[in-house]
Amino acid sequence: MTKCKECQQDDVYIHFGEEKLCLACYNVRMEKQFGVAATSYPEGVVIRDGKGEVRHFLLRKRMDLLGIFMEAKEMTEGGYEFNIQDDLYSDQGELLLRLIAKAERGMAEIYVERRTFPNGQNYNSIRNDRLAGRIDSNLTDERLPLLAINGKAYTWEEVGRMLMGYKRFQVKLEMLDSYEEIVWEENEVHHFWNQEEEKV
Numbered sequence: 001m002t003k004c005k006e007c008q009q010d011d012v013y014i015h016f017g018e019e020k021l022c023l024a025c026y027n028v029r030m031e032k033q034f035g036v037a038a039t040s041y042p043e044g045v046v047i048r049d050g051k052g053e054v055r056h057f058l059l060r061k062r063m064d065l066l067g068i069f070m071e072a073k074e075m076t077e078g079g080y081e082f083n084i085q086d087d088l089y090s091d092q093g094e095l096l097l098r099l100i101a102k103a104e105r106g107m108a109e110i111y112v113e114r115r116t117f118p119n120g121q122n123y124n125s126i127r128n129d130r131l132a133g134r135i136d137s138n139l140t141d142e143r144l145p146l147l148a149i150n151g152k153a154y155t156w157e158e159v160g161r162m163l164m165g166y167k168r169f170q171v172k173l174e175m176l177d178s179y180e181e182i183v184w185e186e187n188e189v190h191h192f193w194n195q196e197e198e199k200v
C-alpha cells in the first residue's frame with residue numbers, strides 16, 4: 001500500500017485534495033481546521049459474538065466537518081462491521097463505549113445455523129425465521145453482491161437455498177445505512193428467546 005505523504009509511515013487512508021494521508025495525519029489536519037483533536041483510543045477490541053466466539057475488531061476514528069465517525073471492523077471477508085457517528089464536540093470516550101455496545105447488540109442474535117440432513121449432508125438454516133446482514137461487494141462476481149450474515153459472506157444462491165423451506169411465506173426487506181441499527185420489534189423476539197430457553 002502507498003505510504004502517507006505526511007509521515008511516510010502509515011498506509012494511506014484518505015485523499016485530502018491532492019494529498020494522500022493516513023488516518024492519524026488526516027485527523028491532525030482536521031484538528032487544525034476545527035480545533036477538536038481525536039483523543040487516543042485502542043487500536044483494536046475483542047468482543048464475543050452471540051455464539052460466544054471471540055471476534056477481533058480494528059477500530060478507527062475519523063474527525064470530519066460533519067462530526068466524529070468511528071468504526072469497528074473485522075478484517076475478514078464478510079466480517080462484522082459497526083459504525084457510529086456523533087457531532088464533533090461529543091464525548092469521544094462515550095462514543096467508543098456506544099460503538100462497542102452497538103457491536104455487542106449487533107452480534108447477539110445468530111441468524112444462520114448449520115444443520116445436518118439424516119444422510120449426513122450439511123445445510124444452512126435460518127434459525128428464527130428472520131435474517132439481517134450487510135450487502136457486501138463480491139470481488140469474484142461483480143454481477144451480484146454478497147450478503148454478510150453473522151460475520152460470514154454468503155452468495156445469493158446460498159441465501160436462496162436457505163429460503164427453500166419458506167415457500168408461500170411473505171418476506172419483508174428493509175435497507176438501513178451503516179450508521180443506523182437493526183432493531184426487531186419486541187413481539188418478533190419471543191421465538192428467538194424461547195429457543196434459547198429450551199437449551200437451558
Ligand SMILES: [Zn+2]
Pocket residue numbers: 004005006007008009010021022023024025026
Ligand atoms: Zn501519516
